[in-house]
């Protein structure tokens with residue numbers, strides 16, 4: 001078979017090695033970025049609640065010496081995470097109530113979402129799944145048969161979404177085997193992956209991944225998760241191109257985050273940079289009120305004003321849909 005990924009390239013190290021080398025020690029992060037050491041006690045305390053993890057390729061995109069860098073803010077544990085407030089809940093989007101089978105969420109018509117793994121290559125401090133009980137609800141391993149039975153019986157499903165954690169933190173052998181099994185269910189037509197790995201660990205986009213993506217009978221969609229235009233550098237651009245060459249439709253979702261992308265100029269530049277790489281903006285999520293991350297919240301009114309301003313600056317196809325996930329609703333709610 002002719003591979004669609006003619007332009008493959010060699011990464012200096014395998015993605016597994018790059019992942020294993022990710023920075024996990026707050027002291028090392030501060031030192032490498034020439035940041036003041038007085039940030040350390042808070043970073044260590046917050047990292048005990050949700051560990052620090054930053055791959056080296058992402059680190060290279062952070063401006064050294066700037067504690068307010070928008071990329072740094074997404075990964076640096078802060079004292080605010082430990083502050084006890086009564087705002088923010090453990091499961092803000094109602095995932096636990098929507099579980100149809102362990103690790104399988106069937107909230108919306110025609111689409112089922114699998115929480116495939118808890119693992120991620122990066123730990124985003126604002127993550128709304130930081131409290132999800134991954135270990136007890138793995139749909140691809142101990143609950144594989146139950147997952148398949150559910151998918152087989154629910155013939156109204158036409159799209160299977162792999163999410164997480166990050167589904168691309170699973171090895172290609174496992175993913176390809178799972179996808180092959182799902183291909184035998186004729187009602188499934190679309191395979192979608194929600195992933196941040198091509199952006200935070202571009203080494204992940206290698207020949208093995210592109211091969212099974214090119215080979216599947218499913219129409220494939222990857223929803224990337226990029227919050228700031230500076231997250232896209234040359235290597236990430238090449239990873240995105242390789243995914244496009246594998247026949248994947250590429251979309252992006254962002255979360256509106258205080259101190260990261262809470263300005264019209266940044267959001268506009270993000271949309272334009274995405275499109276320069278052939279990626280369309282899909283969703284801009286209102287931040288979910290999750291415990292320990294409330295300092296990222298941007299009030300709805302402020303978000304609405306920014307999106308209204310975006311609409312006057314950009315073509316409609318570059319304005320993401322500003323949405324919120326409200327437990328019990330039949331779709332993401334436009335705000």
Ligand SMILES: *Cc1c(COP(=O)(O)O)cnc(C)c1O
Pocket residue numbers: 105106107108111112113161331332
């Ligand atoms: C977000 C989400 C989807 C996908 O929704 P789209 O509007 O199709 O992007 C599907 N299932 C669950 C449980 C979700 O949270």
Ligand code: SF4
Pocket residue numbers: 119120121122123124126127128129164165166196225
């Ligand atoms: S990549 Fe996604 S799931 Fe993983 S920590 Fe970041 S926001 Fe959470």
